[in-house]
Amino acid sequence: MFTRVLTLSALLSASLFAGQYATTVKPLYADATSKKVIGKLLPTAEVEILKEEGNRVLVSISGYQDAGKPAIYYVAGKRILNAGFDGKSGVEFKKNGSEIVDGKTYEKVSVTAWTDKTDLTSDVAPLYAKAKDLFSQNCSMCHGLHPEKEFSANQWPSMFKSMAGRTGIDKKDYQLVIEYLQKNAKDMQ
Ligand code: HEC
Structure with missing residues (x-):
């Protein structure tokens, strides 16, 4: 019985942490209940689900930032959006490295935000x-x-x-x- 429960939860967490992709433009929120939209997640952008609460999931979005703009791009140096944020949203862009393209530095960043559980898929x-x-x-x-x-x-x-x-x-x-x-x-x- 005990091993069965363990296996099940291992399976669950595996699916919870696998990459997911937005199927449409999805609103992003600062917490699990707020209705105030702080940003948008773009279709085909990959996220990692960190936790689940009610109808929402906390996701981590990674990519590149251009000159401090409140947006996350798919690759350095091209305006392919993964997510865009309201400039006043106060979201924290965690930096973990940088890349230089044509002499310009792009920060490698990640942000966490909440989004509805719907309109996400594991198969892009x-x-x-x-x-x-x-x-x-x-x-x-x-x-x-x-x-x-x-x-x-x-x-x-x-x-x-x-x-x-x-x-x-x-x-x-x-x-x-x-x-x-x-x-x-x-x-x-
Ligand atoms: C209803 C007819 C029609 C449809 C549908 C259409 N086009 Fe066009 N397209 C035109 C016409 C007419 C021109 C000539 C330039 C103009 O009228 O702006 C053109 C020109 C172009 C050009 C050349 C522009 C340039 O400056 O060299 C591109 C590229 C183009 N279309 C891409 C697309 C794409 C992508 C789509 C689908 C989203 C599309 N077209 C759908 C009518 C259409």
Whole structure:
């Protein structure tokens, strides 16, 4: 009996601590109950779940910071957002190293914040597949598809937004497609 309980809790904690990915733009909060939104987690951004309370989870978000901006980027030197915070939110960016890209230093950081348990998945592949479908089906209606590699990670958001209104892509999926395009841009491996 005792070993069974142990095995179960080991299993539970394994799934609790495995990487999870936001499926949509998710509000971030300072604690487990507050309704005040202090930031946003972007679709496909990876988080680590640290604990669970009620309908919320405390997550750790890692990435890079650019010149003290209240945001966490996926890689150093490119504006691919993992999360963005209200400048007055007072969240603590824990620094654990830095990276230099084109002579500019980017701090490696992590932040903890609360978010609702919903709209998180352990499998990111279907999210990228959905984004790729939305992009290739909607962006080839009036002209040939402009491939992912035509633009850089920093160029894609404004390029996509200038065209998205002409498509049937649901507004709630814009950020998902943008993340997909940026992560597959010409200056990404
Ligand atoms: C309803 C028709 C239509 C749809 C749908 C459409 N486009 Fe376009 N696109 C155009 C037209 C027309 C132009 C020519 C320039 C203009 O009108 O702005 C263009 C131009 C472009 C260009 C060239 C711009 C430049 O400055 O060289 C790119 C890149 C592009 N579209 C990407 C996209 C993407 C990405 C999507 C999907 C989000 C998309 N388009 C969906 C009509 C469309």
